[in-house]
Amino acid sequence: MEIKKFGVIGAGQMGNGIAQVAAASGLEVLMSDIREEFTEKGRAAIARNLGRMVEKGKLDQGEADDILARVKTTVNLDDMKDVDFVVEAAVEREDLKFKIFQQLDHVCRAHVILSTNTSSIPIGRIAAQTTRPGKVIGMHFMNPVPVMKLVEVIRGLATSEETFRLTWDLCKKFNKTPAEANDFPGFIANRILMPMINEAIFCLYQSVGKPEDIDTVMKLGMNHPMGPLALADLIGLDTCLAIMETLYDGFKDSKYRPCPLLRKYVESGWLGRKSGKGFYDYSK
Known part of the structure; x- marks a missing residue:
């Protein structure tokens, strides 16, 4: 499955960092949060990060502008209906993540992988909130996302091999180094x-x-x-x-x-x- 449009739930420090690396890899990105002030703040953080990269000579201004242009924002989770892959990067609260995954399962097309950037909550618990547990996986980025190379890729009990492989390859597309972890509280890193x-x-x-x-x-x-x-x-x-x-x-x-x-x-x-x-x- 080819991924062209990438959804990010949460525009905070982790969410906007993930959105930045996804856009830098050439994907169209839709970043959502519950209020416009949060999405605006997240997009402004991306702009600042890209500006620093231009100052350091790591990007030219045209490249930075193109990356930022690929990041769109929304406050309506229903807009995720057109994305090909989603990563949730909301606050580390189980009840909140459960609610988000229930909504995403309803909104997103049946083939779409739903990943979570959770730093500790077992993937199986989150997958059980959906009708597609085989397409739920952990994709735990490190902070700050644009700088840190590691992504923990965590299989839930029901995660399919296809879901795992596609997520692993996506990490590489983002110029990250994936490491596999099994589904225990905290995984490996934390x-x-x-x-x-x-x-x-x-x-x-x-x-x-x-x-x-x-x-x-x-x-x-x-x-x-x-x-x-x-x-x-x-x-x-x-x-x-x-x-x-x-x-x-x-x-x-x-x-x-x-x-x-x-x-x-x-x-x-x-x-x-x-x-x-x-x-x-x-x-x-």
């Missing part, structure tokens, strides 16, 4: 990453070290490009908490218990970069 971040938060919670020192140890001692607390702020502390809760609920293992300080920050609205404050202050 099953390893999030407990590390959570443990770094416990170090702060128990006054083992200050944020700067915890991050410095991991950057210089373990050669990580970014410290775990700064990375948590970039990901979003609400997303980190949601993933830890999915891991804890899925495995019922105390090693996945979210740190109380993480929960406290989220409940206080300290979500990281997107709110202006997390483990670091971004208000300036």
Whole structure:
């Protein structure tokens, strides 16, 4: 099946990044969100990213203009009726994703693959909301999408080989490196990453070290490009908490218990970069 028109549900940081790489590969992209201000903000983010690439000499202005022109927006999920492939990149909430997939299953043509960018929710649970479980798959991009090369491709129990192969090839078309994961909470990336971040938060919670020192140890001692607390702020502390809760609920293992300080920050609205404050202050 040839994919010409690509649908993205969600115009936030992950959604607009996915839309950008899809448009850069030559596909027509339809990016949706619940309000026009969100789609406009998402398209503006793509324009800024492309502008930076022009400044760095990675694109010329004409190429950047062509990529942006291939990204259309909508606030009506029914407009996804004409797309050939969909990726959902909404907030990491199971109830919301279930509702979106129920709608997409009704709106999209029978042959269309419905993929999810979920970072932790089992694919089988999402696929069970549709009448096409064989055509539901995980397509977990890394943040920031235009920069990071990896995409986890996650099979659900019912995912067909054709669906898997087409998604794998699409990752390559996007100039990404796919890696296969099976359907367990957190998959590979976040099953390893999030407990590390959570443990770094416990170090702060128990006054083992200050944020700067915890991050410095991991950057210089373990050669990580970014410290775990700064990375948590970039990901979003609400997303980190949601993933830890999915891991804890899925495995019922105390090693996945979210740190109380993480929960406290989220409940206080300290979500990281997107709110202006997390483990670091971004208000300036």
